Amino acid sequence: MGVTESARRLWVVTSLTLRYLLGTRRVIAMLLLSAIPFILALSLAAGRVSAFNIDLFQRLMIPLFLQVVLIFVTLVNATTLIREEIEDNTLPYLLTRPISKPAVVLYKYIGYLVAVLVLLVPPIVLAYGVTEAYQGTTLATDLDVLGGFLVATLIGSAAYGAVFLFVSVLVRKPLAVGLLFGFVWESIVGSIPGDVPKLSVIHYLKSILQGMIAVGPMTTYGSDISAGIAVLILVGFSVAMIVLAMMLFQQMEFRQKA
Amino acid sequence: MSAVAEAAGVSKWYGEVLGLNAFTASFGTGITGLVGPNGAGKSTLFKLLIGQLHANQGTLQLLGENPWNNVPMMRRLGYCPEHNQMYGWLSGQQFVEALLRLDGMPAAKASKEASAALKVVGLSGAAHRPTRTYSRGMRQRAKLAQALAHDPEVLILDEPLSGADPMARVQILRTIADFAKDGGHVLMSTHVLYEIERITNNIVLIHNGKAIASGDIHAIRALIDEHPHAVRFETSQPRQLAQALARMDHVVSLEVPAEDTLVIRTRKPDAFYKELPGIVADTKLEVRGLESPDDSLEAVFRYLVG
Numbered sequence: 001m002g003v004t005e006s007a008r009r010l011w012v013v014t015s016l017t018l019r020y021l022l023g024t025r026r027v028i029a030m031l032l033l034s035a036i037p038f039i040l041a042l043s044l045a046a047g048r049v050s051a052f053n054i055d056l057f058q059r060l061m062i063p064l065f066l067q068v069v070l071i072f073v074t075l076v077n078a079t080t081l082i083r084e085e086i087e088d089n090t091l092p093y094l095l096t097r098p099i100s101k102p103a104v105v106l107y108k109y110i111g112y113l114v115a116v117l118v119l120l121v122p123p124i125v126l127a128y129g130v131t132e133a134y135q136g137t138t139l140a141t142d143l144d145v146l147g148g149f150l151v152a153t154l155i156g157s158a159a160y161g162a163v164f165l166f167v168s169v170l171v172r173k174p175l176a177v178g179l180l181f182g183f184v185w186e187s188i189v190g191s192i193p194g195d196v197p198k199l200s201v202i203h204y205l206k207s208i209l210q211g212m213i214a215v216g217p218m219t220t221y222g223s224d225i226s227a228g229i230a231v232l233i234l235v236g237f238s239v240a241m242i243v244l245a246m247m248l249f250q251q252m253e254f255r256q257k258a
Numbered sequence: 259m260s261a262v263a264e265a266a267g268v269s270k271w272y273g274e275v276l277g278l279n280a281f282t283a284s285f286g287t288g289i290t291g292l293v294g295p296n297g298a299g300k301s302t303l304f305k306l307l308i309g310q311l312h313a314n315q316g317t318l319q320l321l322g323e324n325p326w327n328n329v330p331m332m333r334r335l336g337y338c339p340e341h342n343q344m345y346g347w348l349s350g351q352q353f354v355e356a357l358l359r360l361d362g363m364p365a366a367k368a369s370k371e372a373s374a375a376l377k378v379v380g381l382s383g384a385a386h387r388p389t390r391t392y393s394r395g396m397r398q399r400a401k402l403a404q405a406l407a408h409d410p411e412v413l414i415l416d417e418p419l420s421g422a423d424p425m426a427r428v429q430i431l432r433t434i435a436d437f438a439k440d441g442g443h444v445l446m447s448t449h450v451l452y453e454i455e456r457i458t459n460n461i462v463l464i465h466n467g468k469a470i471a472s473g474d475i476h477a478i479r480a481l482i483d484e485h486p487h488a489v490r491f492e493t494s495q496p497r498q499l500a501q502a503l504a505r506m507d508h509v510v511s512l513e514v515p516a517e518d519t520l521v522i523r524t525r526k527p528d529a530f531y532k533e534l535p536g537i538v539a540d541t542k543l544e545v546r547g548l549e550s551p552d553d554s555l556e557a558v559f560r561y562l563v564g
Binding site for chain 2: 002004005008009011012013015016019020023024088089090092093094095096097098099100101250253254255
């Protein structure tokens with residue numbers, strides 16, 4: 001199969017995925033959830049909260065955006081990628097075309113990544129803009145904070161998406177397992193002192209923030225790895241999860257739903 | 259080519275449920291009907307043939323190859339699933355076009371071929387409507403269009419007439435017959451023998467996961483004619499439709515079990531299906547869909563398997 005044909009298949013599967021994730025009614029709930037950082041920043045500015053500055057922005061966005069919004073948006077979107085096709089009986093249309101099962105997984109994951117970044121990036125940028133405007137500084141003043149959150153959003157979306165995609169291939173009810181991982185495992189393991197947090201994704205996301213942001217609450221986080229290493233670890237973890245999902249999917253059988 | 263598909267002692271089970279039980283049959287060139295009641299194992303066999311299931315025992319070949327995870331073979335195959343779900347937010351044109359692009363076709367060619375395939379199945383007028391607005395008959399035709407648009411060697415059609423209205427049935431059968439006339443091979447499942455009889459004499463009878471008979475359809479026709487054939491209509495005018503159909507002398511009973519349903523039984527199903535489109539067109543009565551409950555066929559199978 002040629003590169004051109006593979007590119008066409010990539011385009012079709014990612015387009016179908018994007019249209020499903022962003023073009024159907026389900027996107028309304030996702031947009032509202034993703035907008036929480038922006039709505040919060042606007043509310044703080046409108047309420048003229050005197051303590052509202054870039055430091056408070058960080059203190060609020062880490063637990064709210066990274067540990068709730070990011071996890072929930074990636075969970076809902078990544079777990080539907082394969083599972084919805086199976087439940088809706090639309091998978092046979094893809095699998096009776098000359099495209100391998102692992103390629104379907106990979107292309108859908110790429111579509112997912114684009115979709116969640118479209119959902120998650122604008123609100124965090126807008127929230128940052130509101131914060132800078134409210135404290136009377138230019139948009140370029142705290143670019144390290146914006147950069148840190150954007151990298152954490154990108155890498156976090158990739159890592160959580162890969163885990164949730166793997167879970168959705170592995171089990172029939174991926175949402176429940178994903179909720180346990182995203183909100184129980186990540187919260188508990190991520191808050192235990194010592195080396196245990198290294199078993200959580202959030203630890204590396206916080207390490208990215210610690211390494212990239214000059215001033216703020218994350219400077220004292222205490223991670224012993226640089227932002228670059230944290231990025232590499234999460235990218236490697238994401239690749240491993242995707243490869244596992246592809247291998248598992250390759251051996252899966254599909255019995256038509258009644 | 260001696261056989262399009264061959265199964266030798268193929269068994270497939272889902273946990274403790276047996277889908278296919280040492281199924282052995284050979285599907286020749288042209289059109290072959292796989293006939294059996296619901297739950298007989300037709301869809302399981304087709305899922306094995308398109309490589310979505312893996313046999314627990316036995317060997318299975320389609321076009322001389324093992325279909326399991328056989329990506330290149332998919333170019334030679336067109337598949338129409340039993341279920342009517344589609345990507346509802348896509349139009350018929352976008353649906354067929356997207357699937358053609360998965361075959362590696364350039365955009366312009368895919369668009370042209372999709373339009374041509376939708377024209378063949380009589381869906382040109384609705385090509386740009388979202389498929390979620392399609393009736394069951396239109397969905398069947400859209401599914402058939404995507405299956406044949408890339409000009410495959412073999413079509414595998416799982417209950418392609420199920421739920422289709424009389425006009426759609428005529429269109430679908432004509433399309434299948436034309437595909438075979440042009441040298442294509444068709445494996446088509448149905449639980450209504452009379453449907454397949456209009457386009458082929460070659461059938462394989464399947465019951466409880468086993469092939470119980472195969473060959474010329476006429477050998478079992480006399481047997482089947484002894485059992486009145488039931489047809490269930492979905493219509494908003496069941497009583498008016500009953501009046502119109504009662505004029506056929508071979509109709510032995512009429513029943514209106516619900517406000518939008520009519521069930522008739524006939525001793526001459528072939529004559530019935532031949533006359534039906536004309537009656538519906540003349541009376542202009544609304545028929546949203548029709549299907550045959552498989553109890554009449556079930557009786558025949560019970561007889562065949564003793």
